[in-house]
Amino acid sequence: xxxxxxxxxxxxxxxxxxxxxxxxxxxxxxxxxxxxxxxxxxxxxxxxxxxxxxxxxxxxxxxxxxxxxxxxxxxxxxxxxxxxxxxxxxxxxxxxxxxxxxxxxxxxxxxxxxxxxxxxxxxxxxxxxxxxxxxxxxxxxxxxxxxxxxxxxxxxxxxxxxxxxxxxxxxxxxxxxxxxxxxxxxxxxxxxxxxxxxxxxxxxxxxxxxxxxxxxxxxxxxxxxxxxxxxxxxxxxxxxxxxxxxxxxxxxxxxxxxxxxxxxxxxxxxxxxxxxxxxxxxxxxxxxxxxxxxxxxxxxxxxxxxxxxxxxxxxxxxx
Amino acid sequence: xxxxxxxxxxxxxxxxxxxxxxxxxxxxxxxxxxxxxxxxxxxxxxxxxxxxxxxxxxxxxxxxxxxxxxxxxxxxxxxxxxxxxxxxxxxxxxxxxxxxxxxxxxxxxxxxxxxxxxxxxxxxxxxxxxxxxxxxxxxxxxxxxxxxxxxxxxxxxxxxxxxxxxxxxxxxxxxxxxxxxxxxxxxxxxxxxxxxxxxxxxxxxxxxxxxxxxxxxxxxxxxxxxxxxxxxxxxxxxxxxxxxxxxxxxxxxxxxxxxxxxxxxxxxxxxxxxxxxxxxxxxxxxxxxxxxxxxxxxxxxxxxxxxxxxxxxxxxxxxxxxxxxxxxxxxxxxxxxxxxxxxxxxxxxxxxxxxxxxxxxxxxxxxxxxxxxxxxxxxxxxxxxxxxxxxxxxxxxx
Amino acid sequence: xxxxxxxxxxxxxxxxxxxxxxxxxxxxxxxxxxxxxxxxxxxxxxxxxxxxxxxxxxxxxxxxxxxxxxxxxxxxxxxxxxxxxxxxxxxxxxxxxxxxxxxxxxxxxxxxxxxxxxxxxxxxxxxxxxxxxxxxxxxxxxxxxxxxxxxxxxxxxxxxxxxxxxxxxxxxxxxxxxxxxxxxxxxxxxxxxxxxxxxxxxxxxxxxxxxxxxxxxxxxxxxxxxxxxxxxxxxxxxxxxxxxxxxxxxxxxxxxxxxxxxxxxxxxxxxxxxxxxx
Numbered sequence: 001x002x003x004x005x006x007x008x009x010x011x012x013x014x015x016x017x018x019x020x021x022x023x024x025x026x027x028x029x030x031x032x033x034x035x036x037x038x039x040x041x042x043x044x045x046x047x048x049x050x051x052x053x054x055x056x057x058x059x060x061x062x063x064x065x066x067x068x069x070x071x072x073x074x075x076x077x078x079x080x081x082x083x084x085x086x087x088x089x090x091x092x093x094x095x096x097x098x099x100x101x102x103x104x105x106x107x108x109x110x111x112x113x114x115x116x117x118x119x120x121x122x123x124x125x126x127x128x129x130x131x132x133x134x135x136x137x138x139x140x141x142x143x144x145x146x147x148x149x150x151x152x153x154x155x156x157x158x159x160x161x162x163x164x165x166x167x168x169x170x171x172x173x174x175x176x177x178x179x180x181x182x183x184x185x186x187x188x189x190x191x192x193x194x195x196x197x198x199x200x201x202x203x204x205x206x207x208x209x210x211x212x213x214x215x216x217x218x219x220x221x222x223x224x225x226x227x228x229x230x231x232x233x234x235x236x237x238x239x240x241x242x243x244x245x246x247x248x249x250x251x252x253x254x255x256x257x258x259x260x261x262x263x264x265x266x267x268x269x270x271x272x273x274x275x276x277x278x279x280x281x282x283x284x285x286x287x288x289x290x291x292x293x294x295x296x297x298x299x300x301x302x303x304x305x306x307x308x309x310x311x312x313x314x315x316x317x318x319x
Numbered sequence: 320x321x322x323x324x325x326x327x328x329x330x331x332x333x334x335x336x337x338x339x340x341x342x343x344x345x346x347x348x349x350x351x352x353x354x355x356x357x358x359x360x361x362x363x364x365x366x367x368x369x370x371x372x373x374x375x376x377x378x379x380x381x382x383x384x385x386x387x388x389x390x391x392x393x394x395x396x397x398x399x400x401x402x403x404x405x406x407x408x409x410x411x412x413x414x415x416x417x418x419x420x421x422x423x424x425x426x427x428x429x430x431x432x433x434x435x436x437x438x439x440x441x442x443x444x445x446x447x448x449x450x451x452x453x454x455x456x457x458x459x460x461x462x463x464x465x466x467x468x469x470x471x472x473x474x475x476x477x478x479x480x481x482x483x484x485x486x487x488x489x490x491x492x493x494x495x496x497x498x499x500x501x502x503x504x505x506x507x508x509x510x511x512x513x514x515x516x517x518x519x520x521x522x523x524x525x526x527x528x529x530x531x532x533x534x535x536x537x538x539x540x541x542x543x544x545x546x547x548x549x550x551x552x553x554x555x556x557x558x559x560x561x562x563x564x565x566x567x568x569x570x571x572x573x574x575x576x577x578x579x580x581x582x583x584x585x586x587x588x589x590x591x592x593x594x595x596x597x598x599x600x601x602x603x604x605x606x607x608x609x610x611x612x613x614x615x616x617x618x619x620x621x622x623x624x625x626x627x628x629x630x631x632x633x634x635x636x637x638x639x640x641x642x643x644x645x646x647x648x649x650x651x652x653x654x655x656x657x658x659x660x661x662x663x664x665x666x667x668x669x670x671x672x673x674x675x676x677x678x679x680x681x682x683x684x685x686x687x688x689x690x691x692x693x694x695x696x697x698x699x700x701x702x703x704x705x706x707x708x709x710x711x712x713x714x715x716x717x
Numbered sequence: 718x719x720x721x722x723x724x725x726x727x728x729x730x731x732x733x734x735x736x737x738x739x740x741x742x743x744x745x746x747x748x749x750x751x752x753x754x755x756x757x758x759x760x761x762x763x764x765x766x767x768x769x770x771x772x773x774x775x776x777x778x779x780x781x782x783x784x785x786x787x788x789x790x791x792x793x794x795x796x797x798x799x800x801x802x803x804x805x806x807x808x809x810x811x812x813x814x815x816x817x818x819x820x821x822x823x824x825x826x827x828x829x830x831x832x833x834x835x836x837x838x839x840x841x842x843x844x845x846x847x848x849x850x851x852x853x854x855x856x857x858x859x860x861x862x863x864x865x866x867x868x869x870x871x872x873x874x875x876x877x878x879x880x881x882x883x884x885x886x887x888x889x890x891x892x893x894x895x896x897x898x899x900x901x902x903x904x905x906x907x908x909x910x911x912x913x914x915x916x917x918x919x920x921x922x923x924x925x926x927x928x929x930x931x932x933x934x935x936x937x938x939x940x941x942x943x944x945x946x947x948x949x950x951x952x953x954x955x956x957x958x959x960x961x962x963x964x965x966x967x968x969x970x971x972x973x974x975x976x977x978x979x980x981x982x983x984x985x986x987x988x989x990x991x992x993x994x995x
Contacts, residue, residue, distance in 0.1 A: 034898075038813030039825055041806045042869065046828055049844070049866040050835060056843035070846055111736075118733050129733060131978055132741040138977035139744060140927035142945045143966040147743045149952060150750060150959065158746060161763045190743065222725070244833070251836040254929045258952055275838040280934075285842050292839025299834035371889050392895035404890035408908040421895040421904075429903045483894070 060289035067283035080290035089266065090274065090291065097271040097295075100185055100256075101249035107189040108245055109238065112196025117226065119197065120204045130201075137194035141254040148187040149174060149259055177267035180260050184268045188255050192248070196241055203237040204230060239313070243306040247299045271295045321381035321490055321523060322347050323368070328377035330363055330547075337363050338547045340377065345540060350517050350524045352538035356570070357529060360547040362495055365527045369398050369493050381491075392421075397484030399494040403476045405468040411479050412464040416442055416451050418487040450486055458482040474505045481516070491523045498533065510536055531571050535559065543567050561698060565705035568615050568698065574649055574673035577621070579614045580702065588614060588694075592655045594634045598694055603710035605699050612708065615698035621674035622691045623650065623682070633689040639671060641682045648682070650674045656687055747970065751775050751963035758959055771960075779964035782957060787940060788947035789968060791857060792926050795943050798861035799868050799925030800918050806865070807872035807917065812902055814873065815880035816888075829870040837867070837930045848935060855938050863931045868924035872917040879913030880906060916980040923973055944969045 061080055065073025084090045119130050136144070151159050152173035160170040173183040207230055215225045253272050256262065262269035262277060269277075271291060279288035323345040330338040337360045345351050353361040366372040367379065370391040378385050386394055397418075405414050413420070420441050428437050441447055455461045458478040468476055477497060484492055494513070498506045514537050517524050528534055534541050535555045543550040543558065543566075550570075551563035562568035568576040582589040583605065586598045598604055605612065624633060640651040651673050674690060682688065699708040749767040750758060752775055757764050780786050813819070814826065844863055845854070853859030883906060891905045892898070907914065929945040936942055942950075948969060951962045 032819075035813040035817035035819040035822075038809045038817070040809075042810035042829075042873065043825060045806055045866065045869065046832070049862060050832055050840065051828075053840045053843035053847060054835065056846070057839050060842065070842075114732070115736050115740075118729065118736065121729070123730075123733070129737050132737050134977060135744050135974060136740055138923075138974040139970050140923070140945060140973055142927070142929055142948045143747070143970045144743070146948060146952065146962060146966045147747045147750075150963070151743065151746060156759045156761070158763055190740070194740070247834045251834070251838070253836075253838055258929075258949055272836050272838045275836060276841075276930075279838075279842050289839065289842065292836055295836050296834060296839065299836075303830075303834060366889075369889075369893060371892065391889075391893040396893060398890060398893040400886040400890055402884060402886050404884065404886035406887065406891075406905065406909075408911075417891070417896075418894040421891075421897075421900075424895075424897065424900060424904075426899075429900065434903065487894075 057289045060286055061293045063286045065285040067285055080287050084290055093269050093271050093274045096269055100270050101246055103185045104188045104249045105245045108193040108196050111193040113200050115197040116200035119201055134194045136190050144191055145258040152183055174260055175264055177264050180264055180267045184256050184259055199241050203234050207233045239310050246302050250299050324380040326378040328374055330375045343552050348521055348523055350539040352534040352541045353527045354534040354541055355544035359544045361527045361544050365493055365495055369396055370394050395489050396491045396493055397489040399480045399484050399497045401496045403480040405479055407468055410465050412451055414479055415454055415482045415486055416447055419447050454482045454486045473501050494526045496528055563707050565700050574618045577616045577672040581614050583612045584609045602695050603712045605708040605710050611702045613700040613702055616692055618673045618675040620693040623676055624689045633691045636690045637687045638682050638684050645678055647678050648676050747963055747967055751960050751967050753960055755958045775960050775964040779961040785965045788942050788944040792943040794857050795860045796922045796925035799864045800922045802865045803869040803872045803921040807869050807876055811873045811876035811880055814877045829873055832870045841934050854935050859935050860931055864925045864928050868921040872921050875913055875917045879910040883909050919976045919980045
């Protein structure tokens with residue numbers, strides 16, 4: 001028993017109801033203002049350090065600004081955008097972004113979920129194993145890149161050495177266009193799968209033990225138990241994680257840039273790399289900004305789709 | 320100390336009316352119980368008294384002063400929450416002393432280290448220490464002062480919550496279902512302790528519960544609420560003996576009051592199965608003659624006799640369930656012989672009646688028997704509205 | 718039946734070992750490489766085991782050639798600054814999101830989420846010109862400001878979901894006990910969510926500690942480089958011996974690993990709870 005207590009009574013402007021008698025106007029106004037005071041710092045901060053630069057970026061994308069002469073860009077309308085869509089290199093960058101993101105998201109979701117399921121059971125050394133599986137997430141990207149470029153090293157890297165010792169072909173992982181995207185994706189999956197693992201692990205531990213027991217009594221085997229009991233619990237979490245993974249992949253910069261700088265011959269040249277290269281190598285700030293905006297639009301579309309799917313799924317689950 | 324006056328209090332959330340024009344006048348030092356089923360608005364009412372929830376319309380007066388819109392701390396109240404709301408990061412000592420800590424709070428205490436130091440200083444203050452010890456002794460918590468709430472049992476936590484309420488010596492104590500998380504034995508023990516506390520401190524208590532046993536045993540005044548509307552306001556005896564409507568009649572008492580539909584014609588009651596009973600002399604009845612009424616009879620006013628005992632004041636009935644409780648037996652029965660019933664409508668809830676009879680009587684379900692109704696203090700309700708019908712003792716009865 | 722059981726537990730054991738090896742190997746390799754000379758490393762023979770005797774010398778020589786310690790301390794300054802600024806802003810915002818209903822709440826929540834979609838590479842040029850105007854280039858304060866823009870929203874998520882878990886009755890009780898409204902946050906809320914604050918602190922700390930793109934663009938003075946930029950400068954450069962580079966990278970990595978291990982679970986529950994609700 002307990003009436004649903006209105007939590008937020010405190011700050012709600014009493015729109016539909018007459019103001020309570022005897023309430024001091026000062027107190028009322030203070031309460032109504034309070035939430036805005038609390039978020040003021042964050043809101044101003046976001047406006048100044050992301051909102052304003054974003055608007056500036058939007059403006060830049062409509063100009064022909066050069067890096068060496070950043071204040072003298074002229075307004076050229078949507079020229080940057082139209083030239084981008086006519087540009088085969090840019091189309092290639094989009095393809096690379098999509099391939100890289102899809103592979104990284106699927107890879108990290110799969111490895112992360114498998115790892116979480118493995119870590120969910122009890123076994124000796126579980127705490128240590130989980131700690132080690134978390135390492136990749138904790139390693140700073142720059143350090144991870146240093147390690148991987150050494151592991152991938154064509155002549156002395158441990159990967160090629162190990163491959164040749166078992167009789168397999170060696171590859172120039174980071175210098176061969178056929179393998180570079182694979183190598184970069186592999187390093188990225190290594191870096192981000194622990195996040196998925198930890199999130200899924202947390203969700204798995206929220207599954208009531210009785211459900212597993214009921215499924216066992218009903219004679220379900222381990223795989224069926226996972227599918228019928230755990231998976232429905234995991235789906236909302238997996239959806240959100242997939243969204244985060246996707247939008248993070250779209251903007252992942254350090255790992256790709258420092259491993260390959262988008263090369264060789266553009267094979268790992270994702271959108272974000274193009275944005276950076278266009279600005280700081282080719283000095284075309286306007287074009288770079290236009291690319292960035294396209295990337296942002298892409299993330300927004302993905303987010304909207306995810307929210308749409310999520311809501312649809314939630315509605316289906318509610319039925 | 321205060322006399323509480325509710326003057327047309329209303330509470331709405333959006334379009335949803337939670338409390339509908341609530342008016343009552345509660346004298347000083349009463350143990351007022353707000354009683355009602357889940358969702359009836361009683362907790363909202365309490366929170367409005369505390370100042371935790373805004374009052375939409377109407378006035379709340381303490382001793383003639385309107386307190387709408389004043390902060391909880393200005394109302395000189397203490398509140399014991401259902402979940403106890405102990406501060407998990409503080410020891411029992413600091414929990415009990417928290418109101419005193421707050422009364423000495425200065426803005427610069429926000430600084431991280433200063434905060435801890437000041438808290439420690441206040442707790443060491445001999446004055447504060449003495450008060451905490453006094454309350455702890457009263458609540459039998461002296462041995463637990465340096466423990467954290469999570470290491471305590473439910474009953475102990477409950478006592479810490481009450482202790483925290485006691486230390487400020489407020490003029491009014493508000494308790495929101497404080498016993499609902501305790502087990503049955505602890506609950507009856509705490510019930511006695513809280514009643515005792517009320518006598519000792521001599522302050523006003525407002526107590527919210529859905530448990531009519533708590534209301535009857537502890538309250539000196541009870542307000543019965545249903546769907547945001549006051550059903551009845553009175554002493555436990557008034558509410559038990561003369562419920563204002565069928566809702567109160569069915570809500571108070573275990574088993575609830577029996578409501579039997581019959582036709583009242585002058586001083587005689589004619590039941591659907593043909594039996595006619597006469598009201599005894601000197602007993603009050605509604606003045607309006609010849610109408611359908613609901614006759615309200617308490618379970619303990621019904622006695623049973625074997626089926627062959629036929630007397631002028633008995634009615635035939637048959638047993639549905641018999642619950643043996645040791646000292647007493649509660650019998651659920653239906654009026655009329657078993658043979659006369661069509662099987663489909665057997666256990667329609669409304670015409671199932673209950674009698675409370677001595678425990679040693681054993682009755683077999685399904686058997687026929689006769690019941691005798693003690694009609695000296697019965698209630699009459701309107702069939703449609705469920706309202707209590709006013710009664711009068713006729714001056715001269717034939 | 719028992720055979721099947723042993724078999725399945727063997728498969729499971731193998732799977733777990735494989736995962737642990739794959740996840741742990743690069744870190745192990747970082748350590749191992751740091752303890753071998755370049756001659757050994759490039760000699761055509763894989764050095765599978767670390768040479769523990771060389772452990773200390775690698776570290777000392779890693780710090781001798783380049784201002785590694787200077788860089789690390791710059792990183793620490795940026796990281797502490799980011800943590801401090803992010804937490805103050807995030808605690809206030811999270812409290813409003815958790816405890817109040819107000820117009821614009823949805824927009825504000827979305828804006829916080831949207832920062833996770835913004836490519837830094839798009840913002841870096843406009844930020845550069847803003848920082849140029851305010852003299853924040855080549856200045857660690859500028860880095861703190863830009864890193865906070867991305868770290869703070871994550872901290873808000875974590876803290877908001879922690880605050881959602883604190884029962885309202887506790888705050889109401891404090892109100893009745895005479896706790897002033899402005900004191901509620903420091904007296905009641907913050908002590909109760911201390912573990913989540915720690916988690917948010919670690920996450921924001923490493924946002925500042927690890928950040929590379931802004932550091933690379935805004936800081937040109939080598940003395941002011943944070944370690945991420947310093948380490949990145951070794952990539953594709955062959956003057957510094959590889960084992961020194963790896964030792965430096967290890968110094969950069971260890972604090973991160975240690976801190977993350979402490980708080981990983983809370984970070985995750987905070988992140989998911991916060992983001993599920995949008």
